[in-house]
Amino acid sequence: MERTYPTTLEEIEALNADVLYPWQITKYLNANEDTINCAAKAGLLPWAYKLGSRTVIPKKAFINYHRYGQVSAGTIKNPLIEVIKVNDS
Secondary structure (H helix, E strand, O other): OOOOOOOOHHHHHOOOOOEEOHHHHHHHHOOOHHHHHHHHHOOOOOOOEEEOOEEEEEHHHHHHHHHHOOOOHHHOOOHHHHHHHHHHO
């Protein structure tokens, strides 16, 4: 398998995978794999975790964090949702 190194969040989002690995996000973060692995091991990356010796990055959490500043999109206050809730009352 040839490795592709996405440089934009849109390219990462287009990857056909639910889980990312450090090598896939090195260009986007301008960091090397070792830096990402060490930061994940130290618990400094809210969107990554260690699974044995591997660093696993759920794509949805990574994208939400880099797009909205938090891992879970479910906690984002969406003004449209608030309007729907008010109108449904």
